[in-house]
Amino acid sequence: MGPARRSSPTTGAAGEEAAALARRRQGMLLASPGALYLLIFFVVPLGLITVYSFATRTSTGRTSLSGWNVESYRAIGDDIIVGIIGRSAWLATLTTVLCVVVGYPFAYYIATRPRHVRAVLLVMVMIPFWTNALVRVFAIRFLLGSNGPASALSESLGFGTFRILFTPTAVTIGMVYSFLTFMVLPLYVALERMDWSLTEAARDLYASGAKAFWKVTLPLTRSGIVAGCVLVFVPSFGSYVVPDILGGAKTLLIGSYIARQFRDARNWPLGASLSVLLIVAMLVAVALNQRSGSGAEDRDRPRPRKWGRAPDEAEAAAVAS
Amino acid sequence: MSGVVEVGLGRRTRRGLAVWAWAVFAFLYVPIVVLVVFSFNASSRVNIWGGFSFQWYGEALRNDVITSAIRVSLIVALVSTVVSMVLGTAAALALDRYRFRGRRALDGTVYLPIVIPDITMAVMLLVFFAEAFKFIDSFGPRFTLGISTVALSHIAFNISFVCVVVRARLDQFDRTLEEAARDLYATGWQTFRRVTLPLIMPGVAAGGLLALTLSLDDVVISAFVSGPGSTTLPVYVFSSIRRGVTPELNAISTLMLTASIALVLGSLALQRRRASASQQTQIL
Numbered sequence: 001m002g003p004a005r006r007s008s009p010t011t012g013a014a015g016e017e018a019a020a021l022a023r024r025r026q027g028m029l030l031a032s033p034g035a036l037y038l039l040i041f042f043v044v045p046l047g048l049i050t051v052y053s054f055a056t057r058t059s060t061g062r063t064s065l066s067g068w069n070v071e072s073y074r075a076i077g078d079d080i081i082v083g084i085i086g087r088s089a090w091l092a093t094l095t096t097v098l099c100v101v102v103g104y105p106f107a108y109y110i111a112t113r114p115r116h117v118r119a120v121l122l123v124m125v126m127i128p129f130w131t132n133a134l135v136r137v138f139a140i141r142f143l144l145g146s147n148g149p150a151s152a153l154s155e156s157l158g159f160g161t162f163r164i165l166f167t168p169t170a171v172t173i174g175m176v177y178s179f180l181t182f183m184v185l186p187l188y189v190a191l192e193r194m195d196w197s198l199t200e201a202a203r204d205l206y207a208s209g210a211k212a213f214w215k216v217t218l219p220l221t222r223s224g225i226v227a228g229c230v231l232v233f234v235p236s237f238g239s240y241v242v243p244d245i246l247g248g249a250k251t252l253l254i255g256s257y258i259a260r261q262f263r264d265a266r267n268w269p270l271g272a273s274l275s276v277l278l279i280v281a282m283l284v285a286v287a288l289n290q291r292s293g294s295g296a297e298d299r300d301r302p303r304p305r306k307w308g309r310a311p312d313e314a315e316a317a318a319v320a321s
Numbered sequence: 322m323s324g325v326v327e328v329g330l331g332r333r334t335r336r337g338l339a340v341w342a343w344a345v346f347a348f349l350y351v352p353i354v355v356l357v358v359f360s361f362n363a364s365s366r367v368n369i370w371g372g373f374s375f376q377w378y379g380e381a382l383r384n385d386v387i388t389s390a391i392r393v394s395l396i397v398a399l400v401s402t403v404v405s406m407v408l409g410t411a412a413a414l415a416l417d418r419y420r421f422r423g424r425r426a427l428d429g430t431v432y433l434p435i436v437i438p439d440i441t442m443a444v445m446l447l448v449f450f451a452e453a454f455k456f457i458d459s460f461g462p463r464f465t466l467g468i469s470t471v472a473l474s475h476i477a478f479n480i481s482f483v484c485v486v487v488r489a490r491l492d493q494f495d496r497t498l499e500e501a502a503r504d505l506y507a508t509g510w511q512t513f514r515r516v517t518l519p520l521i522m523p524g525v526a527a528g529g530l531l532a533l534t535l536s537l538d539d540v541v542i543s544a545f546v547s548g549p550g551s552t553t554l555p556v557y558v559f560s561s562i563r564r565g566v567t568p569e570l571n572a573i574s575t576l577m578l579t580a581s582i583a584l585v586l587g588s589l590a591l592q593r594r595r596a597s598a599s600q601q602t603q604i605l
Contacts (some may be wrong), residue, residue: 027419034412035427041477042434045449049441052448053532064434102345109342128349130544132583134540135574138521139352140357142566149355152369177352180345209330240541246377251440262444262545272448275441286436 030129038147046279053273060268066315076277079259088254091168092237099183099232100225102176107184107224111191122188129181137245141165146295161192166248174246175236182235183228190224223292234282253277340528360571369522377572381440387573389550393399395443397553398536401475406529408476409483410521417491434481439541446474447545466548475536482535483528488526523591527535530588534581 054068075081110121128136141152144165151161164170198220202212219224237244240255247253254274261271330338360378365370381387415421416428434442454464496518502512540555547556554577561570 023419024421027415027421030411030419031415031421031424031427032409034415034484035423035432037408037476037480038427038430041446041449041473043430045445046433048448048452049445102348105338105341105344109338124346125349125587126589127469128353129580130534130581130588131353132538132555132574132577132581134538134558135356135577135581136353138558138566138570138574139356141562142356142571143352145566147366177348180349210335233524234436235438238440240438240440240557245559255438257546258440258444263445268448270372271444275444278441279437282437304395315336 012241049272051274052274053271055272057267057269063268066188072267072273075270076273080264081274084252084254084257086152087251088237090093091172091175091243091251091253092233092239094172095179095236096183096229096233098172099175100229101178103180103183103228104225105186105189107191110184111188113195118192125181125184125269129185133178134241137174137178137242138172140177140244142175144170166251168247168251170246171243171251171253174242175239178239178242179232179236182231184225186231187221188224190221192228194220226289226292230285238282324339332353344366356571357575357578360568360575362568362571365568377568377577380566381558381572381576384569385395386552387554387557388549390552390554393471393547393551394480394537394554395438397468397472397475400472401479401536402529402532404476405483405532406525408478409528409532410487410525412480413487413491417488417494423518431481431484434478434486439539442474443479443542443545445478446470446542448554466546466551468547468551470546470548471543471551471553474542475539478542479532479535483525486531487521490521490527494520526591527588530584530591534584537577537580537584 051065053072054070056064056067056069056071058064076085110118110125113121142148145151146161146163146165155161164173187261195218199212199216202216203209207215238255239253240259243251243253244256244259247256258271258274260276261267261274265271359370361373361375362370363374363376398480412427412431416424416431444593450466450470457464494517499512499516502510502516507515520594538555539553543553544556544559547553554573558570558573561567
């Protein structure tokens, strides 16, 4: 990793410095179009929504950007809104738990197949993962509808029609259906990377199968479980499409409630403050996940530095020599 | 690790696992299959099978609103994919191999559009365009929500996804190949054009396919930033579902399903070229 391996001709500290500066400029040039785009179309909107959350709603439903106040944040304490947030949190938690329970044995099965079978099964998981999410929710809507195929089937079997659509149960089914693969993939990765000889060792030491699982396999795949939980909880907490299509009046969740503030209710400050709350909650969840040492480790953790990756370091070494 | 992993499970447990796994596969696939089957239903009642027919496909494709929505979706998807591929790849390269001012800020920001819920991204952009239009209007030209705002919004989230996918590829990049090119007196540009780009191309293509998929999938953000006449197909389907299930919707959904499955298989084939099973999950 020393400067000796650098391929650029070293012409003393001054040349080295100029080269570093040029590199720096090159990097900036390369990054700037994307960075500028994100600045305009993401960072500025993010700032605007925060500003709006402190604005005032006029009697006509317009937003007046004056007379800053925390009224809309105070409104979040309102019973109705607390109820909506509570319900969203509860349904998201339920969805997450169900996904772990359903997904873990599923991922375990796939991860313990022979290699060629595993590859096929993995593709079978990928297809629903990548399939249009709206269409998948629509499929559930179609299946569960009071005059849909499932109902027709149960009727012909003599169980009568069932009314499951527009209930929290339907929303939960839809969320598990939508987000299950988000859980399965990190679980699979954790299980596939696991060193099974450790489980075997536990068995050799006379641990029962169950005990070996609870004491060895499960703790070793904890990172996959945590990552999966974040990947499922985050979208289900803020979900808008699923409850909108499968839920009824009794399943108003925070995502739909925010949408409502920007459309019919025209209370942008309230919608904005709820959005800010939602964003903060998501960031906390993701940060907790990273802290627990999983999830994004493959991408945005400081990686072991490969050669040539750290001009700063090379620079320092060059100066030192 | 190849071959069956022996983990000391009892036979009953093992059989139970297999049954469970196939039940989950059934759960994942049955609703989609039922939807597809019923899209070929000749009967106009959604719950009664009235024989095989392409009738609803014909009806859907004769509907001007639907064909216009398909056109909007395709234009937005293509434009946002191309732009985000270029910007996202450049940003990924910069983040991966350069130190520059603002690098950390960019590194953190680039993940945000992926993390935050669609609905918040949607209202953020709605507020942004409302304010931007107010500002631009004061200079004269009048803008409204339309196909361009949809495309601009899609680029905003697609840049991030492309950037992350390309970076994952750059992570596995063998830098000695570039070094070899430089040792053989290739210029910086030649090295990039002849060595770097071909090597990261599968990553760029995978990022592009992901961007295409996400753009064609998006409903929440599009619903908020599209105006009259710039409805995308998912937005059309979403608003139609609220009014009730029709056989026409089944047909459109099946078309969308076919498109996304083609995209999955395309991206899997791309990865299959070199990646092992564990790397397949990495880009996700």
